[in-house]
Amino acid sequence: MLVVQILLVIFARSTSLSDIILSALFMAGIWRIFEKSGIKGWWALIPGAREYQLACCAGRESEGPVYSLASAGSIALQVISLLVSFNSTDVSTVAIMIVIVSLVLWLVSFIYSIRVYAGLIDVYGVRKRWMWLWALPYTSFIPALLWGFGKKYQPAWKVEDIRTEMARLATHGSASVMSDGLTVNLTERTATEFFKKKVLLRDIHMAIPQGHMVLLLGGSGAGKTTYLNAINGYEKAKAEVLLNGTDLYKHYKKMQYEVGFVPQSEMMRGKDTVLNTLMDAARLRLPKEVSSEQRKARVNEVMEIFGLLPVKNNLVEKLSGGQKKRLSISMEFISNPSLFILDEPDSGLDGVMARELFEQLRKIADTGKIVIVITHTPDRVIDLFDDVIVLAKDSARTGRLAYYGSIKEARRFFGRDKMEQIVKSVNRKEEGGDGLADEFVLKYAKEVA
Amino acid sequence: MAEVQAKSQRQMLIRHRGRGAQVRIYLGKMLRMFIYQNDWKVLPMAALIAGLVGMVIRKRMFLTMEGTLMGAFAMVCVCIWNGCFNSIQVICRERDVIKREHRSGMHISSYIVSHMLYQALLCLAQTVVTLYVTQLVGVQYPWDGLVTPLFPLDFMISMFLITYASDMMSLWVSTLAKNTTTAMTIMPFVLIFQLVFSGGMLSLPAWTETLTHFTISNPGLKVIAAQADTNNRPYDSIASMVGKMGDSEIGGTFTVGQILDILQAEDKPIVAELRAKELGKVMTLGELKNALESSATFDTLKNEQLLEGFTVEDVLSAVDKAGLLEKYGDTQIVGSFTIGEAVDFLASNPDVQSRRDQEISVHTTVGKLLDLAGADRVKAFLEEKAAAVNYNPDYDCTEENITSYWLRLATFVLVFALLSMITLEFIDKDKR
Numbered sequence: 003m004l005v006v007q008i009l010l011v012i013f014a015r016s017t018s019l020s021d022i023i024l025s026a027l028f029m030a031g032i033w034r035i036f037e038k039s040g041i042k043g044w045w046a047l048i049p050g051a052r053e054y055q056l057a058c059c060a061g062r063e064s065e066g067p068v069y070s071l072a073s074a075g076s077i078a079l080q081v082i083s084l085l086v087s088f089n090s091t092d093v094s095t096v097a098i099m100i101v102i103v104s105l106v107l108w109l110v111s112f113i114y115s116i117r118v119y120a121g122l123i124d125v126y127g128v129r130k131r132w133m134w135l136w137a138l139p140y141t142s143f144i145p146a147l148l149w150g151f152g153k154k155y156q157p158a159w160k161v162e163d164i165r166t167e168m169a170r171l172a173t174h175g176s177a178s179v180m181s182d183g184l185t186v187n188l189t190e191r192t193a194t195e196f197f198k199k200k201v202l203l204r205d206i207h208m209a210i211p212q213g214h215m216v217l218l219l220g221g222s223g224a225g226k227t228t229y230l231n232a233i234n235g236y237e238k239a240k241a242e243v244l245l246n247g248t249d250l251y252k253h254y255k256k257m258q259y260e261v262g263f264v265p266q267s268e269m270m271r272g273k274d275t276v277l278n279t280l281m282d283a284a285r286l287r288l289p290k291e292v293s294s295e296q297r298k299a300r301v302n303e304v305m306e307i308f309g310l311l312p313v314k315n316n317l318v319e320k321l322s323g324g325q326k327k328r329l330s331i332s333m334e335f336i337s338n339p340s341l342f343i344l345d346e347p348d349s350g351l352d353g354v355m356a357r358e359l360f361e362q363l364r365k366i367a368d369t370g371k372i373v374i375v376i377t378h379t380p381d382r383v384i385d386l387f388d389d390v391i392v393l394a395k396d397s398a399r400t401g402r403l404a405y406y407g408s409i410k411e412a413r414r415f416f417g418r419d420k421m422e423q424i425v426k427s428v429n430r431k432e433e434g435g436d437g438l439a440d441e442f443v444l445k446y447a448k449e450v451a
Numbered sequence: 452m453a454e455v456q457a458k459s460q461r462q463m464l465i466r467h468r469g470r471g472a473q474v475r476i477y478l479g480k481m482l483r484m485f486i487y488q489n490d491w492k493v494l495p496m497a498a499l500i501a502g503l504v505g506m507v508i509r510k511r512m513f514l515t516m517e518g519t520l521m522g523a524f525a526m527v528c529v530c531i532w533n534g535c536f537n538s539i540q541v542i543c544r545e546r547d548v549i550k551r552e553h554r555s556g557m558h559i560s561s562y563i564v565s566h567m568l569y570q571a572l573l574c575l576a577q578t579v580v581t582l583y584v585t586q587l588v589g590v591q592y593p594w595d596g597l598v599t600p601l602f603p604l605d606f607m608i609s610m611f612l613i614t615y616a617s618d619m620m621s622l623w624v625s626t627l628a629k630n631t632t633t634a635m636t637i638m639p640f641v642l643i644f645q646l647v648f649s650g651g652m653l654s655l656p657a658w659t660e661t662l663t664h665f666t667i668s669n670p671g672l673k674v675i676a677a678q679a680d681t682n683n684r685p686y687d688s689i690a691s692m693v694g695k696m697g698d699s700e701i702g703g704t705f706t707v708g709q710i711l712d713i714l715q716a717e718d719k720p721i722v723a724e725l726r727a728k729e730l731g732k733v734m735t736l737g738e739l740k741n742a743l744e745s746s747a748t749f750d751t752l753k754n755e756q757l758l759e760g761f762t763v764e765d766v767l768s769a770v771d772k773a774g775l776l777e778k779y780g781d782t783q784i785v786g787s788f789t790i791g792e793a794v795d796f797l798a799s800n801p802d803v804q805s806r807r808d809q810e811i812s813v814h815t816t817v818g819k820l821l822d823l824a825g826a827d828r829v830k831a832f833l834e835e836k837a838a839a840v841n842y843n844p845d846y847d848c849t850e851e852n853i854t855s856y857w858l859r860l861a862t863f864v865l866v867f868a869l870l871s872m873i874t875l876e877f878i879d880k881d882k883r
Binding site for chain 2: 234236258259263265267269270271273274278282283285286287288289290291317333334
């Protein structure tokens with residue numbers, strides 16, 4: 003009898019007949035909604051997973067884990083209450099705790115269900131007033147059945163079958179190792195979120211010679227920063243990254259000083275002075291053997307190169323946007339790295355200042371270093387670059403290499419003059435782009451092959 | 452090309468600064484932050500808090516048991532507060548900077564160890580300030596120490612360890628929190644947990660006792676209470692309360708029968724004890740009363756309560772007032788007997804039985820009763836009994852107790868520091 007009760011609680015959240023009927027109707031409706039969205043209908047029967055899949059159907063995947071865990075937790079507590087039989091006079095501490103935690107979980111679950119239903123309403127393009135029926139516990143079966151079985155209710159888009167798309171868009175290849183440059187053979191960069199493996203980047207192969215200044219282009223979410231983190235070895239991918247013939251991943255502890263990574267935001271302590279910030283950066287990045295005098299000389303040299311000498315005793319927080327950028331670059335430049343990576347160094351800078359900064363980067367590249375730069379306003383400085391990397395999010399929502407080569411060739415390849423037009427061409431349609439990412443990914447793979 | 456490869460090979464042989472050297476770099480940076488980032492403000496804050504708390508506890512700390520216990524709890528609260536607010540934001544406010552520096556070769560262990568050293572200095576300074584200020588506002592610290600020759604030094608070690616353990620606990624919270632807002636949201640829960648489950652001030656359900664082992668406040672309260680020799684301080688709340696009730700009237704009207712019933716109620720231990728007293732002499736009832744009143748045990752017996760508000764002496768006085776002695780004073784009682792037998796004899800007497808409904812009124816005040824029993828003796832008695840009831844072996848002022856609490860606090864420091872290191876090393880690693 004207890005087993006039946008537990009099963010009823012797990013699947014219907016109640017042991018009363020009316021509630022069981024309502025739950026069954028709700029699940030039947032959700033089954034059909036899942037099928038309409040391209041998800042297997044039987045997920046509707048599994049509590050916890052049902053909520054996550056519903057969030058996916060509603061385009062609110064990020065809300066899914068919390069919604070799912072709160073619902074599953076709530077059910078688990080109901081089962082525990084059944085197992086630990088409390089009589090009406092037994093107000094034990096455990097019972098009180100269970101009630102409190104249940105209330106919290108119910109509230110979380112309710113709030114997240116509202117978010118998910120709001121997403122579902124958007125996907126089905128119906129009026130907001132449907133929310134009342136969804137949100138109330140005894141009426142939610144009505145919209146579930148109507149939307150599930152009604153032909154007039156159709157979702158605006160389906161949950162994509164990622165695996166099929168990934169198989170369709172698979173490309174193969176590898177870049178031959180360059181002994182005096184950067185060779186990247188990235189097979190896959192994945193991340194796990196809520197037990198679900200997500201492929202962030204795939205099949206990116208290139209060899210960048212020394213002395214090249216490379217522009218990294220791509221729409222938002224294409225994986226530019228992820229790619230840079232992968233090639234500098236900080237967030238390792240399934241890849242082989244060789245810098246001047248040495249494996250960066252295998253010898254990361256030694257080679258990390260050969261890579262200078264300037265992050266998008268300044269990431270410096272505002273209450274420290276410019277000189278102290280650079281001195282600490284030098285102590286951290288320069289070899290142990292470098293004497294104090296040599297270190298000071300190097301710091302002065304870098305400050306001179308980046309025009310920071312007049313403000314060397316100022317607090318970092320008092321610097322202008324341009325000065326902060328230059329200080330941030332100086333911190334990495336102090337160890338004289340072979341590979342210099344900059345994530346949007348011109349953000350917040352006006353055209354003139356940005357141009358000056360990129361000219362400085364060009365000079366650095368001319369000394370035989372590889373400089374890779376992400377920028378969202380490439381056309382004003384495109385003459386300073388040698389090559390361009392174009393990353394694009396394919397229809398499996400994975401960052402892919404749509405192009406790597408010279409600027410001139412890139413214009414021919416994409417059939418567009420401006421770099422911003424190239425970005426637009428590979429961006430997804432819902433992001434205001436042309437949605438040609440898949441085409442260019444396959445075209446580039448074909449050309450390289 | 453050969454030149455490039457040679458450079459790369461050279462790079463492999465270059466050695467960068469190790470963990471020890473990095474600790475020095477970060478310690479220097481933190482000491483600069485003490486000046487520039489206004490970390491110094493925690494010192495006047497500690498002084499202010501110590502002053503406020505000191506003014507509240509100064510009149511009773513180290514003087515009475517309950518005052519000392521309350522003072523110990525207040526001191527623990529001060530230490531935990533100071534420690535928590537020292538470090539709750541230090542890591543989460545610079546997560547991005549840590550990420551960048553870690554990418555540039557910073558060792559997480561060096562970073563945490565430098566924080567440990569810096570926070571230790573900060574906690575030590577706060578402890579000194581707190582002790583000085585509380586002493587300044589009038590808290591009377593003893594002088595002779597138990598573990599070290601000086602009590603202030605013993606006390607300082609305890610306060611430092613409590614502050615430092617709390618500091619490290621907050622440092623861990625700071626490594627868990629994504630930003631300062633989250634950290635400050637978590638903070639009150641941590642503080643409430645520490646204070647509620649200290650296990651000293653609030654009576655908790657039995658099952659929560661395990662939780663007290665996970666709080667810093669528990670060994671903190673114990674070590675301060677033990678050092679302050681709480682168990683050997685008088686517990687004066689009850690005695691002073693009775694003293695304040697001097698003018699309160701007590702008494703009532705009783706019948707002879709009620710009084711006899713009380714004296715025959717052998718199920719009451721105090722009555723049974725009284726009844727068992729042997730008088731063992733052939734005497735008259737009058738002689739019995741005189742013998743009873745002049746006996747050595749009468750002093751303790753006369754104040755024993757037979758009924759709410761009535762002592763043995765009250766009863767004897769009531770017997771007197773009822774004229775029982777005038778009538779039966781010369782009646783001889785033969786052989787060895789007890790008070791109980793005497794009472795039973797009286798109760799079985801037909802004449803006494805016929806007067807069972809006769810009323811006797813007794814009216815007095817608490818003060819008069821205290822005077823009768825000796826106010827100082829009653830106060831001493833109450834203090835002694837209350838102290839015995841409130842005795843807690845955990846608060847015994849022994850070297851063993853104190854060092855074991857210090858060890859527990861030091862363990863908390865190490866555990867939280869280790870947790871901070873692990874959390875910062877592994878949490879969010881994929882997204883770092």
